[in-house]
Amino acid sequence: MLKYKKKIEGKYIAIIIFILILVILAIYGKTLKEERKLNFFESIIKDSFVFCEKIVNAPFKFVSNTIDDFRNLKDIQKENDILKENIDKIGAIEAENIELKNQIEALKKELNIDYVLTDYEQINATVVSRNVGYWYNTLTIDKGSKNDIEEGMVVINAIGLIGKVIKVSAYSSEVRLITTSDTNNKISVSISNGQNKINGLINGYNYDSNLLEVEGISNTEEVNVGDTVYTSGLGGVFPSGILIGKVVNITTDEYDLAKIINVEPSVSFNDINYVSILKRKDTE
């Protein structure tokens, strides 16, 4: 009788544990979503620590920047000569720039395009920390809603696309890198060799080869190694014309119908210290 009772109790415990696990997973399924907004207390704690981190990181950043400066010293004469040459060309470049702006406006009207890269202003920010848990690659930057940062804004640096803002508090924001393998947030891209332009989607990031995977391109389309990949502007999240990388490898899917294109990102995601957030000029 006692044995039977113990057996039933054991069954109940197993059921309770099973239900508990399900409840925990359901809670995580909801709270781990990027759309979850930080509450008031979370924002305050996060902002306070971002401030502390900036102070703590300052001397390390100073040392790191000084080392980089010394490394760059050997190339300074060469860079100076190039810059001197470019200064002479500035007048011509400015005139060309005005002409190109006019052409862009005319083309926008003709093609019915709403926004291109020139319609955005850049807000510069410093990277405070990386996600320590690192299973989803995110960066914390030192600009937040007080600096007009909003969720969904695109983050770039001088070399190319970095990601987009996913969480915002008053004085800090979190940026999700494009290297995050999230099939729910595909980026529409264009592949160009100067003559042809083919559209595709970034399917994810291959952590083994350190390459982005682009899909949705028919096997009949011509893509070559070395072609440039940049945002197409389709989908409305990323403006067109932001550099992503170069094609390094082309394979086909298992049915031999579509191309799988491996792209080497132009940005080194291990070394991001400063970023720019794109803000549409007409949202002011």
Add this chain to the structure above:
Amino acid sequence: MGFIVIVLIISFLCDSIFSNFLAFSLINPSIFKTICTLVSLVSVYPYFNNNRKYLIIIIIFGLLFDIVYSSTFLFITFIFVIIYFINKVVDLYLPYNMININIISVLSIILYHLISFFILNLVNYNTYSLSILLKCIYTSILGTVLYTTILFFILKFFEKKGVLKKVK
């Protein structure tokens, strides 16, 4: 207690510094990477006679880690608490010395990666392959052993000086 909290806060900030300057990410995991907060929580465990106070410390730092470094809610806290219970059992069989504390630290880091991997895969949030998980684990062993050993000597030094006393 005050000294232990200072050690934990420094370790917590070290996570930010190391992540920035050793540039470790899933793409290029550095062999020196570790989770300093977790290692320090494991390292200070022998200095607690009061398990309730230790559990409160675990929960506070878990919550901070959740908010500051992961922007998650109770996710890391939950993992830290599970690790606490497992380490409590392991601690019964392993007496306190440098080798054993290193073993518990490495075990905790492995558990952290394993639990987060399984939960994130179960809720289908940004999944990554088993090979990446293994890479994460083996690349964090050296960093964990280094940080645990450094902390062990620091704690021993301050214990001898009389600054660090057991928490009752």
